[in-house]
Amino acid sequence: NAGVTQTPKFQVLKTGQSMTLQCAQDMNHEYMSWYRQDPGMGLRLIHYSVGAGITDQGEVPNGYNVSRSTTEDFPLRLLSAAPSQTSVYFCASMRRSVNTIYFGEGSWLTVV
Amino acid sequence: TQLLEQSPQFLSIQEGENLTVYCNSSSVFSSLQWYRQEPGEGPVLLVTVVTGGEVKKLKRLTFQFGDARKDSSLHITAAQPGDTGLYLCAGASRPGAQKLVFGQGTRLTINP
Numbered sequence: 001n002a003g004v005t006q007t008p009k010f011q012v013l014k015t016g017q018s019m020t021l022q023c024a025q026d027m028n029h030e031y032m033s034w035y036r037q038d039p040g041m042g043l044r045l046i047h048y049s050v051g052a053g054i055t056d057q058g059e060v061p062n063g064y065n066v067s068r069s070t071t072e073d074f075p076l077r078l079l080s081a082a083p084s085q086t087s088v089y090f091c092a093s094m095r096r097s098v099n100t101i102y103f104g105e106g107s108w109l110t111v112v
Numbered sequence: 113t114q115l116l117e118q119s120p121q122f123l124s125i126q127e128g129e130n131l132t133v134y135c136n137s138s139s140v141f142s143s144l145q146w147y148r149q150e151p152g153e154g155p156v157l158l159v160t161v162v163t164g165g166e167v168k169k170l171k172r173l174t175f176q177f178g179d180a181r182k183d184s185s186l187h188i189t190a191a192q193p194g195d196t197g198l199y200l201c202a203g204a205s206r207p208g209a210q211k212l213v214f215g216q217g218t219r220l221t222i223n224p
């Protein structure tokens with residue numbers, strides 16, 4: 001009954017450091033996405049993937065990279081962390097042709 | 113660019129009162145969804161409305177999709193402390209679209 005699993009839950013980074021947020025889903029969903037959530041701004045799409053080997057940019061992609069080597073996994077990489085990337089990050093998955101999104105529990109990232 | 117504006121952004125009322133949250137846009141959406149998010153967790157889907165004028169009820173929650181499919185409302189009757197949370201609306205431009213547009217959210221607090 002795992003659904004969408006994100007790790008780590010909390011992370012503090014120094015400016016300039018890199019890290020990877022892990023995301024895995026066990027529902028065999030074709031679509032996976034990463035969002036960031038900031039106060040008063042709702043959820044903003046960073047990157048998304050419609051299937052293994054295919055990724056595309058969302059609304060706020062700068063400073064982030066993704067890859068989709070398998071259907072299950074969709075890691076998000078911060079290349080050189082900046083304080084502006086302090087946020088809560090949500091990974092999500094969705095079955096093709098069904099608009100229901102399943103979200104992970106979130107990763108709280110602070111860049112100092 | 114499609115935008116969804118939610119109002120109010122913050123709402124604090126007493127237990128037993130009624131309330132309505134609005135989600136408005138100048139764009140037409142194929143469907144609109146409402147999510148509820150509790151602290152420390154990811155958003156969870158409450159309902160999807162797909163037909164203009166559609167009304168759906170979920171216990172004390174009533175969701176309506178505007179006739180022109182540009183807006184939606186969430187009405188809660190006799191609010192309870194358990195209704196406290198962040199409510200998000202999200203719109204899909206076409207059936208099966210992976211890229212949903214999210215409103216900025218309404219933070220609802222129900223005081224005992």
